[in-house]
Each structure stands twice: as structure tokens, then as C-alpha cells.
Amino acid sequence: MRALEKNRESVIGLFRIVVGLLFACHGAATLFDVLGGPHGAQPEIAAWPGWWAAVIQLLGGVLVLAGVATRPAALLCSGSMAYAYFVEHQSDALFPIENGGEAAAMFCWSFLLIAALGPGRWSATSMVRSPGGAVAGRGR
Numbered sequence: 001m002r003a004l005e006k007n008r009e010s011v012i013g014l015f016r017i018v019v020g021l022l023f024a025c026h027g028a029a030t031l032f033d034v035l036g037g038p039h040g041a042q043p044e045i046a047a048w049p050g051w052w053a054a055v056i057q058l059l060g061g062v063l064v065l066a067g068v069a070t071r072p073a074a075l076l077c078s079g080s081m082a083y084a085y086f087v088e089h090q091s092d093a094l095f096p097i098e099n100g101g102e103a104a105a106m107f108c109w110s111f112l113l114i115a116a117l118g119p120g121r122w123s124a125t126s127m128v129r130s131p132g133g134a135v136a137g138r139g140r
Helices: 001-008 010-034 050-066 069-091 102-117
Strands: none
Touching: 001 010, 010 050, 010 069, 010 102, 050 069, 069 102
16 A cells, blocks of 8 residues: 555556546547547537537547646536536436446546546646746646
């Protein structure tokens, strides 16, 4: 357990990178018919909520992956997945395993965790240094 605590920031950074990448892939698949294509009909441009959800997935996922504006981007991504779960999935059944909302629920809670903990290591904002040598944007 001590090794995990010692590497906490690295683990958080890896978690952020993986979750951001997976989320961005969902958005790219829906918007551009790549990576296995859309998981349903490809939404028309600016159609609510499908197209906007895919844009949030792609852009929010890339921001979280890169560690740029991590907390606000993760909070937006979490909220979009909460909306997806409660509006699109929960009307079919109560539990995620019954209503097909496992991915929405997992992404929602994963992004909420990232928003609460911050970006961890290897974020773009932590690599930008201020003129005095201090790390700018630490914990954002």
C-alpha cells in the first residue's frame, strides 16, 4: 500500500489519460464514423442531444487526456454522462446492468473523481512553468 501512496500522482495521471482517451474515442466514433463507427445512427450537426454529447465527448476527452483545464472539463464530462444516464438509460430500468447505462455511469463517476482529485502527473498545465520557475496551473 505504501508503494501506491508513493506513486499516487502518477496513478491519478494515468487514470486521467486513459479515461480521457476512451471518452474522446467515443466522440470521434460518433462524429466521424471511425473506430467502429457510431453506436447508433450518426447524429445530424447540432442535433440535440446526440451531436452535442459527441462534441463534449471528443473535446472534453481530449482536454482531460492532455490535462488542460482538467477540472472544469471533467466536471462537464461527468454532467453530460449523468444526463445521458438519467435521460437515456434509467427510463428503461433502475440498474445500469439492466438499462445499458454502465458506460455512462462509469464515465460519470470517473470524471467526477478526476474533477475532485485534479490531473495528477503529466498534465500539460503542470509542464508550463512560470517565469520564477514555479509550476503554473498545479492542481487544475
